[in-house]
Amino acid sequence: MKPIFLVLVSFGFCLGALQAGAAEREDAQVGAATHALLLRTGLKLSQDPAHLARVERVGRALEARIQDTVIPPRFGKLPTKPFPFRFFVVADEDVNAFALPGGYVYVNTGILGTLHSDDELAGVMGHEMTHSWHRHGIVLDREEEKSAGRSNLGMAGVVLGSLILRLPVDTIFGLFTLPQLLAAGHLSAWSRNAERDADAGGVLLMRAAGYDPVGELTMLETLAMERMMRPEINYGIYATHPLEMDRVRSVKRQIEALGLPIHRRATNGSLALALGSAEGCTALSLAGRRVLCAEDSPVRAFAAVLDRQLDGDLRLHEVRVEGAQLVVADTNRLSLESAEAAARAQRAIRFELWAALLRSPQTFETAGDRK
Numbered sequence: 180m181k182p183i184f185l186v187l188v189s190f191g192f193c194l195g196a197l198q199a200g201a202a203e204r205e206d207a208q209v210g211a212a213t214h215a216l217l218l219r220t221g222l223k224l225s226q227d228p229a230h231l232a233r234v235e236r237v238g239r240a241l242e243a244r245i246q247d248t249v250i251p252p253r254f255g256k257l258p259t260k261p262f263p264f265r266f267f268v269v270a271d272e273d274v275n276a277f278a279l280p281g282g283y284v285y286v287n288t289g290i291l292g293t294l295h296s297d298d299e300l301a302g303v304m305g306h307e308m309t310h311s312w313h314r315h316g317i318v319l320d321r322e323e324e325k326s327a328g329r330s331n332l333g334m335a336g337v338v339l340g341s342l343i344l345r346l347p348v349d350t351i352f353g354l355f356t357l358p359q360l361l362a363a364g365h366l367s368a369w370s371r372n373a374e375r376d377a378d379a380g381g382v383l384l385m386r387a388a389g390y391d392p393v394g395e396l397t398m399l400e401t402l403a404m405e406r407m408m409r410p411e412i413n414y415g416i417y418a419t420h421p422l423e424m425d426r427v428r429s430v431k432r433q434i435e436a437l438g439l440p441i442h443r444r445a446t447n448g449s450l451a452l453a454l455g456s457a458e459g460c461t462a463l464s465l466a467g468r469r470v471l472c473a474e475d476s477p478v479r480a481f482a483a484v485l486d487r488q489l490d491g492d493l494r495l496h497e498v499r500v501e502g503a504q505l506v507v508a509d510t511n512r513l514s515l516e517s518a519e520a521a522a523r524a525q526r527a528i529r530f531e532l533w534a535a536l537l538r539s540p541q542t543f544e545t546a547g548d549r550k
């Protein structure tokens with residue numbers, strides 16, 4: 180451990196003497212060198228063509244709009260010169276994504292497996308691209324240099340330090356393991372302000388590129404929920420800076436302020452409705468579960484209204500039965516073959532609404548947390 184400590188201290192000392200402008204010009208160099216460092220220390224890139232194509236497609240769509248989209252930094256600084264982005268898929272089941280200075284963006288296979296739509300992926304990537312675009316790594320490094328009791332040198336600082344000292348980056352390869360780098364660097368230690376700025380930038384960038392910013396909201400909600408239910412999984416940056424509900428709420432407020440509707444079902448795939456033909460009737464399924472079967476055109480009309488009702492704030496008690504009629508929110512009615520069939524449909528719809536509630540992190544907020 181001693182050699183690592185000495186190297187960190189000496190880089191920290193040298194960086195303290197750097198002029199701000201020098202670091203600003205080094206984004207691309209720091210990104211490239213850190214990328215090489217990560218590969219040398221064991222970061223495994225995925226070559227899965229489907230994953231690569233998906234990440235590339237969403238990333239390029241966002242990149243195409245990043246220069247002409249006004250994303251005022253609440254934290255960090257805009258780059259003095261635009262830079263191209265590079266997108267990578269990391270073969271790692273940890274639910275994680277991260278970015279380096281100079282446009283290097285990494286998405287783990289583990290996070291790809293938890294996302295429900297390209298809108299949610301655009302939420303992850305828009306967030307990470309904003310970290311890089313607003314130069315958070317460099318700016319945070321600068322802040323740490325200023326603080327007297329500097330205890331944690333960012334990875335950008337380590338690599339930048341070696342460049343400034345004209346040491347080959349190789350000299351520090353042997354001193355660190357990948358987990359040490361990920362833990363010590365800004366990859367895992369974005370400040371709270373940087374996180375908020377990346378969230379807000381992600382929303383604006385998604386909207387400009389034609390993605391539904393609600394994808395960022397449902398992505399954060401899903402990750403918060405996953406983290407609650409599966410604490411054994413390593414959530415990387417998402418664990419270091421937990422997805423507090425105030426972050427979820429601030430993204431929600433931003434989307435509302437933009438005047439955009441919040442229809443979570445479109446981006447997280449929950450409570451999907453489907454129609455299918457069955458023996459002599461048309462079946463309606465909710466979340467993959469068949470809830471009723473009746474004459475074709477009344478079922479279609481009922482389903483169209485139910486779709487809008489599910490986008491709203493439909494409550495369990497609003498799904499009722501009157502004789503053989505299924506009644507939703509007093510206005511949407513469908514006659515079924517018997518009172519039993521109506522009761523079965525009511526139970527099935529209520530069950531799926533309840534299951535969706537259990538998957539929503541808002542359900543677990545205490546009353547005092549709600550705003």
Ligand SMILES: [Zn+2]
Nearest residue numbers: 310369374377
């Ligand atoms: Zn972040």
